[in-house]
Amino acid sequence: MPFRFIPQTIPEVILVEARAFPDERGFFMETFKQSEFGRGGIRRNFVQDNFSYSHKGAVRGLHYQMNPSAQGKLVACLKGEIYDVAVDIRKGSPTYGQWVSAILSAENRRMLWIPEGFAHGFQALSEGVMVWYKVTAEYSPQTERGIRWDDPALGINWPLAQEALLSPKDVILPTLAELTEADNNFVYEVMA
Template sequence: MPFKFETLSIPDVVLVEARAFPDERGFFMETFKQSEFVRGGIRRNFVQDNFSYSHKGTVRGLHYQLNPAAQGKLVACLHGEIYDVAVDLRKGSPTYGQWVGVILSAENRRMLWVPEGFAHGFQALSEGVMVWYKVTAEYNPATERGLRWDDPALGIDWPLRGEALLSPKDVVLPTLAELSEADNNFVYEVQM
């Protein structure tokens, strides 16, 4: 199997490792194969791919879209290294308000599956970071929301301390405690 799927401390968030096939020219690897992802428990249709370039210290996030335009994200770092974070926003979840973080890099070729109902963000740990991600819903500005990257109640242990490079929009995002009903319509559903 070309993919290995590892559930993290929040079981719905999955670390995906793709198998690379190296030779004297470099390497080849599959980054997505629907049948393999279904076998790995990720049964989603991806409808949009995104790509970003970031300078060292940049924090993008923590972002999400409300239902019915909620996005699941499959995230990979194509150049450099990032610390990728997912925060559970599903009301009633045993892990509500908890986060997981992993290092994704061009070198380790790992990907992170962040399902719908989670805020997502990353910090660029090196200069010239290139991140690619597939999403399950198209971008919808009317349902776009976010959460403060440095919310003390979350206690995310970002590797690069101090000032982060943020977009003007991310600077004014609310904390988890400040989210209104209109800012979070996710509800935890027990998987059978």
């Protein structure tokens, strides 16, 4: 099997390890295979791919899109290294307001699956970081929302907090406690 799927402390978030096949030319690896991902618990259709370039210290997030345009994300770092974070914002969830993180890098070739109902963000830990991610819904500016990256109630341990570079839009995001019904329509559903 070319993939290993590792549920995190919030089990809906899954770390994906892809197997590489090296030879004298370099290596080859599959980054997505619908049948394998389905067996690994990720049964989604991806409709858009995104790519970003970031300088060291840059924080992108914590972002999400509300229903009906909620996005699940499969995130990979193609160059450099990132500290990737997912925050559970599903009202009624036993892990509401909790977060998980993973180091994703070109070297470790790991990916992180972040389902709908989670805010997502990352910090570039090296210079010239390139991040690629697949999403389950197209970008929708009308449903785009976010949470402050440094929300004290979340207590995320950003590795380069003192070097954080933020967009003007991300600087003014609300905390999780400040979100209104118009900002968060996710509700936890118990799976049978």
